Each structure stands twice: as C-alpha cells, then as structure tokens.
Amino acid sequence: MSVLNVVSREQTQEKLDRRAPVVMRYLASTPYTMTDRLEEGATKHAQRPFLLEGDLRYTYAQVNAKANQVARALQAAGVRKGDVVAMAIENRIAFFLAWFGITKLGGVAAFINTNVSGKPLSHAISVTHARHVIVGEECAPRFAETEGLDPELAYLHWPDPERPAPAGMLAQFGADLQAAALQEDGSNVPASWREALLAGDTAQYIFTSGTTGLPKAAVVSHARWLVAGDAMKELWEISENDCFYCFLPLYHGAASMSATSTAMSAGASLVVRRKFSRSEFWSDVRRYGITTCQYVGEICRFLLSRDPETNDKQHTLRKMAGTGLTPEIWNQWVERFGDVFQIYEGWGGTESNTNTINVDNRIGSCGRVPFWEKTNLRIVKYDQEKGEYIRDANGYLQTVGINEAGEALGRMVDHPEVMAGRFEGYTSTEASEKKILRNVFEQGDAWWSSGDLLRCDEDGYCWFVDRIGDTYRWKSENVSTMEVTDALAEFPGADATTVYGVQVPGHEGRAGMVALVMIAGVGFDPQAFYEMALARLPRYAAPLFVRLMDAPDITGNYKLRKVDLQKQGFDPEQVKDVMFVRDDRQKTFVPLTPASVQEALRG
16 A cells, blocks of 8 residues: 555546445435344344354344344333433443344434433433433443432343442342343334334434534434445445454444444444453454454554564454544554555544545545535635634635635535435534534525534545534544533632643644633642542543643633644643643642653553
C-alpha cells in the first residue's frame, strides 16, 4: 500500500456506486424490518456461527430462537409494539438477545451508556420515554445510586456472573429476564405482535453528544439500520466467511449498527469482547480468525505502543473501518502489522444524513467525493473565530475552495418514501430543529448541520479538520463540556469553571481541560477535585488537565471565551498559570511536568 495511491475519480465512484441499489431497497413503507433480517438469517445461515464470546458459540438459528424466548418473556411482562425499552448491558451476548427480543415485539430499544449514573442516566431514561428498563447486573450499582428515576418504571434484570452486584441489590430491579426467557418457546413469535411495522418506523434510540448539554437520543429506523449493513457489506466486500471483532461499546452506532448490521447482512460471524484489551487484541484475532474490525485511532496507537513481537505480521485481520487514524499512525500500523490491510477511514455519525468513506486506502483521508453532483454533502465557509457562516451578497452560504476548511452539511431529502438523505433527528423536536439549516443555497432548501470541519483536496479526497463547538472526543467517546461543567461547578471554592478540549500530540481527539478560578483566599485541593470528578463523571469525561487562573476569560456578552484557552492548551511556554495533570495511580492531580504528563497518558 503506497502513501499516494493513484486512483481515478471514475474508479472510486464505481466503488461508491455499489450502494446505489441498496439505498432504494428500503422505502419508508417497505414491510421489512430487523426481525425479518434475523429470521431470514436463521434460515439461510442456520448453522453458521453468529455470536461468539469467550467459549460461547451461538449459531444464527440459536440466536433467533433465544430472541424469540426473550420476546415471549417481555410480552408476558407487558411490553407491546411501539413500547420503548431502555437497556443497559455491557458488550456481551446478553445485549443482543435482549435487543433482538425487543425488536421481535416491534418495540424500540433505547441503548443506555453503561458508564453513566446520576443526572445523565435519569436524563437518558426520561428523553426516550421508556416505560420498561432491562438492567444488566453489571450496571445495577449505577442505577441503585441514581436519584430521580421515575418510580413507575418497570424493571427486569439480566444476570452477570462475571460482575455480580452487591448482595440484595438485584431485588429492586424486577424479575430475572434470562431465567424467564428460558421457560419460553423458541419458535418464531406471531407476526401479529408487530403487525404493520414498517422499515421507516423507529427501531432504536442511540445517544450521541451534541455541542451543548446532555447527550441526545438519535432516532434510528429499521431502514437506516438495514441500509447501513447492506451498504457496508458491498463497500467492505464482506462475505459469510468474514469474522467481525466487536469491542467498541454496543450502545454506540458503530458497533450496534455498522458492525452488527453488516455481519447479519452477509451471514458473517461477530466476536464480542466487553472492552478493548491492548494485551488480548492480537491473541483474539488469531484465536477466532477475525478478519474485520472497527477502530478509533487511539486504539491503533495503543496497539503500536506494545513491544514488537516476532509474529506481528502473522494474523488473519484484513479489513478495518473507523475514524481518527492519523497518517503517522496509519503508516506505522502498516509497517509493523503488514501491508495486507484495506482501511476504510470514514466520516459521519449516528444521526447524520450524509457521510464519506475512504475506499482507496488513501492514507489519512476520511473519504472521497469524486463528483459533487453524486452526493448530498457540501462543505461551506465558516468563520471559526467569530463562530458564524460566511455568506454571499444575497445572504446564502458559500462552498469552500480546494483545501479550505469548512463545515460539512448534508442536504435533506424531502420525500415521504425515500429514506436516503433523510435526517431522522432526535427524540426532542427542539434538538432536531437546531441541527437543521434552512434557505442555505436557495429559498426553501434544508440541510443537516454536522458541526464538523472538513477540507477537500484537489483530487476530491476529504480530510477531517476539527469539531465546531463545545463537544470534544477523547478515548473514542464524545464529551459535552456543559455536562462536565455541571458536574464540577459545585467544587468547594470554585468561582468560575471553564471546560474545553485540548490537543495532545500523538493522540486522537482532545483531552479534557478545566480552567478554574478559585474564590480569593481559598486554595485548590487536587485530591478533593480528583475524587469529585471521578465520582460524578465517567473516567473518559473527567478532565485530564487543570489550569488555575486569577480571573475568567469572558466575552463582551459575559460568555466564557474558550478559543484562546484551547490554543494555549497545556503548553508551559504559553501558559504561565499553575497547571495540574490527573494521576490515576495516585488518585489525585499532580503538578504538570513533562514526566507527569507522560505518566497520565499511559493510562
């Protein structure tokens, strides 16, 4: 694989056009859903392995049968078509069985982040309007410590022998769904239970962080889920002989939508691991014969940080898809682990109505637009300093020039039947409307606003530049600065709290940094701040750096200014304030030095 592959625009477009028949396969009124896909797989690929976890092996037929059992148990518990069932289960086969059981009834599965508790957890349940909740035993403590949950919620739980809850805790989370399902029949449930369910109907709610506030629940229809799988099967050239590696969290769209739907579309296998393991990654690949995995750039960096081994190039992995793989890491990856990889770096999101994907192995690019007339994507001029669009004399937005960074927009298709190009939005109408720009290039048009800056070079290759606004991405998770600010605003002695993401050389995304202004006469207690941050926030969201300032940096309209703080980062040559870095080993914040930063980044 060369650094600069010479591929004609026509060759790239020919590959991208493989999706064309797929996107029109599922109209809003098509009577075909996820359950139809699962039941077809149980017939067509009956004895082929579908889900693997540790020593467990379930075929397509077995997964379908167990999903039927779960559906019957849920139906007995009062779940009906259209009901929203929230589920908090870590990456294990139980997640799939509960999820598919919900879909068998025509219900809507709301995937809850297994790391959250408190306000973010109660918010997630509330905005999805869930009336039933399936709690994995491993998540029970987070529910137990959360105040404000609706007392009318109907609970069920799923045991977890690996991570048992404290004695007596499960009693408050309803009946054992796994045990109840084992008593039920495994034959296909009556189709009448989901009568008139269509491809355009909602299948899941998947949470995605916006630029402000708590995460929003994105709507995912059956059609969107099916199209994702069928399209990726064609682009990634997946067959029934492929085996996926699923270690990214299933509550996100990459794992539950892209990987799972693609595997099911092809009749391929999927290996589930609770969490990414740097030490077990390659042994898993070799043990299961894994051919395909999703990544984030940070994971590839972690794997490169291990000492080289003599068998580094002896493996079955051939295809990788994901985001955030920098050219530097990409080149190191290929050099160390072999030039056998087809790497599909992409750009897009759970809720996006447009995307790009690199099908040419162009190192560092997140995709290509060979011909603009064949895509609903546009990149428009945006003034990052002023935080506003650059308009022409008529007030319309303008597309960028070659290699000029701008915001990526997706034209919204306004047709009751066509799902391609549709922005399905969030459970909140207000939140959905905030993502829509109207009268962009002409009166009456509507475009989805991504909040991402891209640039496109002279060959049509796209490159991710940055994220607009107050969300930053760290450890493969989106972090809302408002959520972090809310969690830390009550720190004793804090007068002003400004949260932002800063770039860390050699690392994907941005790490969290908080600029604190303490009340006069009150000192900063680094251990107390550590304890509060880690108690109230998931580890990936807790700030990595602290900067102590004498006064907040505010704008004329009394908004905290972050642009200069972000640019300065934690560079001691630019920042003369006292700074600290998080030390998870000592469970405190320690003075920032080159050595303490390196220690923090090893975690």
